[in-house]
Amino acid sequence: MILLSITIFWLSVCVVPLSEDPSITVEAHVGSTALLPCHLRKVFTQTPHIRWHADNEVVFERSFDVTHEGPGYEGRVDIPEEELCKGNCSLVLKDVRFTDHTFYRSFVVEHVEDTNTDKSTEINKIQLDVFQSVSAQVGSTAVLPCDWRHLSIETPHVEWSIGREIVFERKGKESSQGKGYEGRVDVPEEELLKGNCSLVLKNVSVTDETLYSSYILMTDKKKPVLVQNIKVSVSEKSEESKDDPSASSAGGINKAIIITICILCSVPLILLQFSYGAPDHRIIEMRSQCISLKSTSEHQ
Numbered sequence: 001m002i003l004l005s006i007t008i009f010w011l012s013v014c015v016v017p018l019s020e021d022p023s024i025t026v027e028a029h030v031g032s033t034a035l036l037p038c039h040l041r042k043v044f045t046q047t048p049h050i051r052w053h054a055d056n057e058v059v060f061e062r063s064f065d066v067t068h069e070g071p072g073y074e075g076r077v078d079i080p081e082e083e084l085c086k087g088n089c090s091l092v093l094k095d096v097r098f099t100d101h102t103f104y105r106s107f108v109v110e111h112v113e114d115t116n117t118d119k120s121t122e123i124n125k126i127q128l129d130v131f132q133s134v135s136a137q138v139g140s141t142a143v144l145p146c147d148w149r150h151l152s153i154e155t156p157h158v159e160w161s162i163g164r165e166i167v168f169e170r171k172g173k174e175s176s177q178g179k180g181y182e183g184r185v186d187v188p189e190e191e192l193l194k195g196n197c198s199l200v201l202k203n204v205s206v207t208d209e210t211l212y213s214s215y216i217l218m219t220d221k222k223k224p225v226l227v228q229n230i231k232v233s234v235s236e237k238s239e240e241s242k243d244d245p246s247a248s249s250a251g252g253i254n255k256a257i258i259i260t261i262c263i264l265c266s267v268p269l270i271l272l273q274f275s276y277g278a279p280d281h282r283i284i285e286m287r288s289q290c291i292s293l294k295s296t297s298e299h300q
């Protein structure tokens with residue numbers, strides 16, 4: 001579990017320099033465990049009070065006497081207390097769902113004595129990108145999953161896009177296809193009426209390899225609501241790919257190098273974790289400090 005988290009952490013850290021956004025972006029696969037990094041620079045005399053938000057809702061909160069999990073996050077979120085004692089306020093988010101795709105903000109909450117109010121200071125902002133993978137062969141037909149059967153929508157209106165570029169749109173009987181996708185894409189009307197908004201992509205080509213997003217458009221909401229992000233990877237026809245597996249684009253090679261470096265740099269960390277696994281007085285000292293501070297504050 002810890003090893004997995006470390007690997008995810010390093011993989012996500014390595015992804016950061018590639019994005020142009022100054023805030024931290026963490027990518028997570030549906031069903032995986034994501035680690036939203038957070039680190040306290042200041043030293044606290046007792047277990048600090050940390051609160052994680054998504055939009056305006058509390059996701060998780062922990063202090064020496066409070067632990068709170070936000071709605072929809074029950075049993076899936078944690079900041080291990082021993083880590084928090086060390087100033088590591090990273091949020092562990094298990095069983096990642098599409099609905100977790102949003103902006104997360106961490107805060108440190110301080111109690112201001114004389115005014116008797118809680119002052120919170122923002123630590124950092126994290127964008128969590130949740131996606132699912134689909135792989136397809138050149139010339140084949142791919143189905144990009146999308147599902148809103150749990151919602152009841154009178155006039156379903158779906159939009160599939162790559163960034164801001166629309167690939168396909170359907171509202172009832174009316175549908176339109178984006179440039180380069182003419183005659184190749186569809187969300188069958190009868191499927192959409194059942195809440196199945198999956199995109200059928202025919203005659204897959206190498207240029208189709210990218211990130212697709214599906215949105216639901218509702219009359220009462222101005223902005224389209226994201227349903228699913230699908231990363232499509234395209235492989236050459238099986239005979240060719242078996243002969244020469246290195247026949248990928250330069251981007252693919254770069255990605256492979258980065259991932260290899262990430263794995264290599266997580267190896268010493270994993271080994272480090274093993275050596276720390278043995279009883280270490282530094283950690284025990286810190287823990288007991290946290291516990292003793294906890295008990296003294298309870299007596300007050």
Ligand SMILES: *[C@@H]1O[C@H](CO)[C@@H](O)[C@H](O)[C@H]1NC(C)=O
Pocket residue numbers: 002005006009035079080083088089090091092
């Ligand atoms: C912070 O804590 C998480 C688990 O809560 C752990 O996976 C991660 O390795 C820790 N980071 C550091 C720098 O110790």
Ligand SMILES: *[C@@H]1O[C@H](CO)[C@@H](O)[C@H](O)[C@H]1NC(C)=O
Pocket residue numbers: 143187188191196197198199200
């Ligand atoms: C959803 O629609 C796609 C394409 O129209 C189809 O391949 C798939 O089987 C459907 N899924 C379900 C659960 O009906």
Ligand SMILES: *[C@@H]1O[C@H](CO)[C@@H](O)[C@H](O)[C@H]1NC(C)=O
Pocket residue numbers: 139203205
């Ligand atoms: C599939 O796409 C290729 C170009 O990517 C095109 O040359 C070919 O004619 C298409 N095949 C069909 C059956 O549409």
